[in-house]
Amino acid sequence: MRYLPLTEADRAAMLARIGAPTVDALFVDVPESARLSGPVEGLPGHAGELAVERHMTRLATRNTSAGSVPFFLGAGAYRHHIPATVDHLIQRGEFLTAYTPYQPEIAQGTLQMLFEFQTQVARLLGCDVANASMYDGSTACWEAVAMAARITKRKKAILASGLHPHYVSTVQTMARFTGDTLVYAPPALTAEPDSEALIGQIDGETSCVVVQYPDILGRIGDLSALADAAHAAGALLVAVVTEPVALGAIRSPGAMGADIVVGEGQSLGVGLQFGGPYLGLFATRDKYVRQMPGRLAGETQDAAGRRGFVLTLSTREQHIRREKATSNICTNSGLCALAFSIHMTLLGEKGLRALAAENHRLACLAADRLAQVPGVRVINTAFFNEFAIAIDGDARSVVRALASKDVLAGVSLGRLYPDRPELAAGLLVAVTETVSEEDIEALAKGLEEALV
């Protein structure tokens, strides 16, 4: 057991110092009846590095990794190329194996990085301030709804039909227990989101309108009118971004009047990772900062007058306010935030714009090519790197058929909305810079064969 440094002689010497006859004597407060006399039965004993690696590798090879096939899945998780530098730097032990920066004098690396991350996120989302990250986009979305309720002292949230259904479920789950009222209907396969209908639902009881941008079908629309309508009714506009790369090409939600912008930061630096850990982004206006959940790094100075950074505004947090805290959240996605920040630093504004342009160019190419496939109808008029197509029949079976031919075709709406047969024909196709023109051709050919 190479992770345990104590020798038998050490253990004996330590017991002697303690004055205990055996290690078991230290467990005296555990009732005899509950104390196990040996290792839990039916479980294997320790294994060496080679054996563990072999076992895990065997499990890994039973999966089809995204990079090994033409790959078009999105719906809230996007495959982008991550520069090798990112993974190298996040594996530095001083980042990887550091704890929460509770002792700022010896945690300036983490704290300065978080301050830089907060600035990058605030600027990207078009907000005044951002926090040091949340668990993921879906939980950040829930926290935004809770925050809007705190600010407006109202309990009715309107969820736009284009909000990711898993995000809707997450908010619904929480609302079931907190007593918030939710207004929501699934989307229709139309070219543009129905913002008129959304505006019509806003009333004097509304705490917030939650709108995804681009939405679950990849559609993009101006949020300004929605923001104005929400503000006129005393409500907040919450914008949800699941593909931050899009903001290298299109206007930020903050610039269009969103009061709280949350997002999934996985696209930059983090990778697909089968759904987690991901990176929740959370940004808002200055005036709401004390209602914002999560950790915050702030600038200050040390006893010698030098600039330094600390975790701050902790009076909002659970370890001080206990049951009156703004949230029960007590961690962030520090390492994922670091990966995001490094990737963003490597890109810079110039690179982000170029990356976004390349995503959009390839997505346009794919949409044009798929539109030529008999039986395929492209739904969207405007989109960034993901769009919806409709086919004749249930897209779930098409996805399975193509998977058996090693093409991962996209995310079927049937998978996301199993109780909505009217959406079964829909397939979401995401195209990032990792997709080649040959991949697009393979998808088109695969669809042609499957739809015959």
Next chain:
Amino acid sequence: MSTPNQSGWKPGTPATPTDAGDQGTITGNRGLMLEEPLLFELGTRETCGVDLPVPSGAASARLGGLERDGGIGLPGLSEPETVRHYTRLSRQNYAIDLGIFPLGSCTMKHNPRLNEKVARLPGFADLHPLQPEATIQGALGVIAELGEWLLRLTNMAGVAMSPKAGAHGELCGILCIRAALEARGDAREVILVPDSAHGTNPATAAFANYRVESIPGTVDGRVDVAAFKARLGPDVAAVMITNPNTCGLFERDMKEISDAVHAAGAFVYCDGANFNAIVGKVRPGDLGIDAMHINLHKTFSTPHGGGGPGSGPVVLSEALAPFAPLPFVVQTADGYRLVEEEGAADQGGAQAFGRMSAFHGQMGMFTRALAYILSHGADGLRQVAEDAVLAANYVLRSLDDVLDAPFGAYGPCMHEALFSDKGFGEGLSTIDVAKALIDEGFHPMTMYFPLVVHGAMLVEPTECESKATLDQFIIALRGIAERALAGDAQLAQAPLYAPRRRLDETLAARKPRLVFQD
């Protein structure tokens, strides 16, 4: 682009000398310890550290007229500059790779690099959460296998894998309890929480719309069983207990408490943050616990990464298991199935209370935790708990003659040793001892927690420290404690040798500067 901060100081400015004979430097650097400007002071909007295609004008054809105009304000660095920026920042961090991290209740232990290697296998890392089931059998296998270990180690009936951190797991457990009570038409309103609990416990209960009532502790650092039993009644939904508790002690009356709670029709939630102290020695299910989150990053050593991500699977008793959230993994004759909304009712998910988050939880943490568990095995995990408890008691008994140990007279501690600031000289407190430890090359222990002890110092050495390291730490802490008892005012100046002297946290909170201003 360089802008001074509120003090006027910026990198490149000589720092104030820290001790006699220190003349400061021209650059503010000190030998190998380099000052590092902010990325926003270093980068430019024209610099890019990656090679990307030059954008062509035609590409913005279908953005619905929403093309970005104006700058975003995101400077870039070239690749070599990026490497240096982050490498220099990293050198201003303490980390478990550098030495002992004795934070009580936070549990910082060695992070094996094998775990990092397996988590990065493309078959795990480069996998989309919505791929067809046939293409993710190995990933579902990891979830199932890890879940099985957690169930056996705790002797529980069900497990929810998706919670993304300990506090998220708490919420999951409380929501399971709420769903179970609702299912039997029982609208209870109160959750009892001992005053020694983690702050997340009452915050979680309040978030799930429960009223929180505090239960006092006893002089020997445990829950007051009599007070607790007296409060039980038909309005109590659950009790949240941390065991081993935050005083580092085992709640020896746990079974009696559980029986009383069950008799009152309520449930027992256990904060499993300290499971590392008992893994392989005691199974929480045998103590009558109904729900407990397990911080994979603590007990099973997934890296903390400067504060996260975490992972908090929740094990559940027979009574609560049916209410576990979606999604979950089941094994069938054809392989593993991922049970999501579709068909959930037919696969044991009819009573699932909903979904905690998008997708399936912290897969990257599952692979690391499973690799760690397999490396230790059932025998090794038992040894982990024994060595952790041994190390904590060694620290307790090596220092209780100089530092007040409020519960030291009541027997052994579990995985963490608790001291107080009793007897310190005029004006000195726990924070001075902590900061002095920094100068000695150690990360300080947890300070001022638990709240039930004045000037608390909670030391958790964990199982991964050698006796030599423990002895070095003990010598340092003993020396500092003696200075504090003697009223050595110099302690209030510490740290003198860290990358920063004491930082002004009041200023940061009073005038928050949370983003860089050009």
